[in-house]
Amino acid sequence: MTSETQFKAWRVEEQDGAYKGAEQTLSTRDLPPGEVLIKVSYSSLNYKDALSASGNKGVTRSFPHTPGIDAAGEVVESATGTPAVGSQVIVTGYDLGMNTDGGFGEYIRVPSAWCVSTPAGWESETAMVYGTAGLTAGLSVQKLLTMGAKPEQGKVAVSGASGAVGSIAVELLAKLGFDVVAISGKADHVASLKELGATEVVGRDALAEDKKPMLKPAFANAVDTVGGTPLAELLKQIQPGGSVSCCGLVAGPQLQTTVLPFILRGVNLLGVDSVEIPLAEKEAVWNRFASAWKCPKAEASAKQIGRADLDEALKAFLKGESAGKIVLDHAI
Numbered sequence: 036m037t038s039e040t041q042f043k044a045w046r047v048e049e050q051d052g053a054y055k056g057a058e059q060t061l062s063t064r065d066l067p068p069g070e071v072l073i074k075v076s077y078s079s080l081n082y083k084d085a086l087s088a089s090g091n092k093g094v095t096r097s098f099p100h101t102p103g104i105d106a107a108g109e110v111v112e113s114a115t116g117t118p119a120v121g122s123q124v125i126v127t128g129y130d131l132g133m134n135t136d137g138g139f140g141e142y143i144r145v146p147s148a149w150c151v152s153t154p155a156g157w158e159s160e161t162a163m164v165y166g167t168a169g170l171t172a173g174l175s176v177q178k179l180l181t182m183g184a185k186p187e188q189g190k191v192a193v194s195g196a197s198g199a200v201g202s203i204a205v206e207l208l209a210k211l212g213f214d215v216v217a218i219s220g221k222a223d224h225v226a227s228l229k230e231l232g233a234t235e236v237v238g239r240d241a242l243a244e245d246k247k248p249m250l251k252p253a254f255a256n257a258v259d260t261v262g263g264t265p266l267a268e269l270l271k272q273i274q275p276g277g278s279v280s281c282c283g284l285v286a287g288p289q290l291q292t293t294v295l296p297f298i299l300r301g302v303n304l305l306g307v308d309s310v311e312i313p314l315a316e317k318e319a320v321w322n323r324f325a326s327a328w329k330c331p332k333a334e335a336s337a338k339q340i341g342r343a344d345l346d347e348a349l350k351a352f353l354k355g356e357s358a359g360k361i362v363l364d365h366a367i
């Protein structure tokens with residue numbers, strides 16, 4: 036297909052310093068240059084999409100813009116032949132949905148180097164049920180495993196546990212045999228977090244600011260998805276030699292800590308980036324989720340929405356009220 040195609044996209048415009056998203060009809064000629072044109076079936080909702088849609092210039096510099104930092108669908112044009120026309124692909128990260136029009140449109144055009152083959156046996160929908168959040172949860176857990184984390188070492192904490200990244204991290208760690216302590220600000224999510232496999236659910240006050248420089252070790256390892264003060268408090272509670280993987284900033288980008296967890300207990304702080312890493316690292320995580328790491332509860336509990344529901348769903352992210360995985364289905 037080389038002709039122009041009209042399609043629908045949820046487009047954000049700036050009006051007098053305010054940002055508003057609405058459905059618009061665009062043409063494939065409006066898309067940026069790139070080797071691969073993809074008909075997008077599904078995208079997933081991420082905190083970064085909420086930042087983009089609300090005009091955060093650290094994420095998206097200029098508007099109008101179509102957010103959507105991930106997408107899954109079928110290749111309809113391919114200048115290089117790889118991936119092939121007709122193949123199913125996943126695109127996450129790099130510049131998608133930031134300053135390149137993203138998955139909240141029915142078509143995207145991207146470099147071939149951004150495309151991963153959808154694992155055999157997966158539909159595009161399954162790929163986006165995991166989405167960028169699942170990829171990030173997988174990378175966070177992989178970092179702990181690479182550092183030698185083992186269930187017999189003790190409890191593993193997950194902060195922001197009810198969120199998109201946190202909920203998949205809880206299910207995956209539980210599946211791998213870890214004793215998972217879910218840390219959540221949502222009292223009404225205790226049952227659902229236990230259902231995902233958490234053995235214990237504690238409130239966010241477990242990571243409230245404490246003036247003491249170090250605290251009793253409570254966790255062998257942790258996946259932190261929130262950053263800020265909770266991460267600083269988590270580091271004080273990790274047992275000797277343990278690790279904390281860190282991917283998020285919903286509680287703030289600042290990290291005010293001391294060197295004490297590092298020099299007294301040998302704690303490891305592991306950064307997680309799902310955006311710019313080599314494609315092969317992303318592919319390895321997708322293939323694990325399609326086999327040994329399958330998370331059936333996350334797959335079953337994901338919520339599907341249409342473009343008309345995006346505004347409300349993205350606002351919930353910014354208020355910290357979003358829970359679990361939300362998938363944009365372009366057919367709704």
Ligand SMILES: NC(=O)c1ccc[n+]([C@@H]2O[C@H](COP(=O)([O-])OP(=O)(O)OC[C@H]3O[C@@H](n4cnc5c(N)ncnc54)[C@H](OP(=O)(O)O)[C@@H]3O)[C@@H](O)[C@H]2O)c1
Binds near residue numbers: 081201283354
């Ligand atoms: N490094 C990467 O490549 C990468 C990739 C994807 C996402 N991220 C980042 O990871 C973070 C989580 O993303 P997500 O998609 O899971 O977001 P999300 O669905 O909004 O989940 C974040 C969770 O954090 C908790 N939370 C919200 N505000 C908080 C606050 N002020 N203090 C403490 N906890 C708070 C809430 O869980 P509870 O109510 O259960 O506490 C919320 O559900 C975001 O910062 C996102 O930008 C990074």
